[in-house]
Amino acid sequence: MSLSPAPVVVREVGLRDGLQILPRVLPTAHKLEWLRLAHEAGLREIEVGSFVPARLMPQLADTAELVAFAKTLPGCKPSVLVPNLKGAERAIASGAHAMLLPLSASHAHSLANLKRTPDEVVEDLRRIVDLRDAKGSDCLVEVGMSTAFGCTIQGRVEPSEVLRLLKAALDAGIDRIGLADTVGYADPLQVKTLFEQCLAVAGDKLACGHFHDTRGLGSANVFAAWQAGMRRFDACTGGIGGCPHAPGASGNVATEDLAYLFASMGVPTGLDFDRLMALRARVAQWLEGEPLHGAIWRAGLPKTVAA
């Protein structure tokens, strides 16, 4: 125990996963300040938006501008969600550090959300990797496997199907992949087991845990994935995000809560707690009327954990 534990990366996804379900459009000036404050708080990986058609998601129409600004911040690695080949072209053109491609482990969720079967989506992954290589781009291709722990439409999702799709995605040539508890169904025992199984197959290409706190198990699930060996997690400032299928439920795990969880365990994240709280306060102003979530903001740090 004399060596410091390995650091953990927290990726801020509030600007995409947090904002996309809100009806309001956050002005670009506020998003730029969000990026600046997040960077000041030590966040380096930031999902800034999505290359979907602006008519479908006007909240995220300024994604290219946000990528360009993020690249001016020292060490900042902006990533973008990409739903298809056309989005991938825009991500490559933007100079984003990584593009995030959704793949549903639930067949029913895949059809409802992406209008394609999981295996059709894997075929798209292959085309996107080929496009990226043909363009000579170094934009990383990262898959986010959604509904990996269960689905509000089909219910149970078999671990064997998660493992099958994980292998298929890796065979398609992607750079890294994460598992997402999109609807807040995961429990920590399931999380630890599935991450261990997937790490045994994917090694360090399994590179993200994405959890929602819908049912109060967000931090427990992050801890369980960390125990399995995961060292990179998504989070949203203020725990925004949520799930349109669970009214009143909280959303993604809060960035400041993960910063506290890891600080409490002595795991370095490079994050500055007070600056995360300042960012949270600004987001609360900008999103006035929207419920924020998370836990540590109420009581603050204990005496035993330094900011």
Add this chain to the structure above:
Amino acid sequence: MSLSPAPVVVREVGLRDGLQILPRVLPTAHKLEWLRLAHEAGLREIEVGSFVPARLMPQLADTAELVAFAKTLPGCKPSVLVPNLKGAERAIASGAHAMLLPLSASHAHSLANLKRTPDEVVEDLRRIVDLRDAKGSDCLVEVGMSTAFGCTIQGRVEPSEVLRLLKAALDAGIDRIGLADTVGYADPLQVKTLFEQCLAVAGDKLACGHFHDTRGLGSANVFAAWQAGMRRFDACTGGIGGCPHAPGASGNVATEDLAYLFASMGVPTGLDFDRLMALRARVAQWLEGEPLHGAIWRAGLPKTVAA
């Protein structure tokens, strides 16, 4: 994995730990209904009150009546908090299943809260065990070691001091002991490590984990203690309780959240989720104006977990 996991006992402590910090006095009739509904929901171990002088804590003045009623419910095992020898006499006379004795691992907390050093409290434990034996009572003597994971007054609490006091309490002849995160300072890595160390010393006499959700880590800490081998946990319906030193912070882990945590992992508790939610709704009525806490009540059970 073909065998069912070992069952977990959740002890409801809302009637004591939850109510004692509230300024209002809940009428005895409501407490009796709380007991009845808790029993219907499958709770068998219930901390019903405390034998402290009624002038100090009028909220709990009806403790003897609650013990008597709880004993009429099939299989119900009422426990009571006891601060000293006089309280122990009353607990024995009441016929309670167990008396719970606080012992602070933090020297500063012990002086502030109990006006005695931890070692003086251990001497009291010995006298209380002797009294119980002299009376021929089968009332269990259980110690709750508070501030075992840190203290708002002194900050850090050394694990070596927790282990020293654990051994001293066992040497005093107590029946069982639990570790309490009284002020919500614990993190899951610390919890897993300290419970493992204490289990190695105390074996099955280490019989309770008591966690607060002050900083959002309640469920993570319960999971970590469960991983270490703990199979018995305290909880309060609606997550009431809290800590007077952390205004606005939530309180004990919620009974219904623990029921969900263990159900989600396939661990039997004997609890009926819908009836726990019905109890929560009644408590919310009785305590109108007091904030309730917990997480699962908002989103409800997932499709993959049966009530």
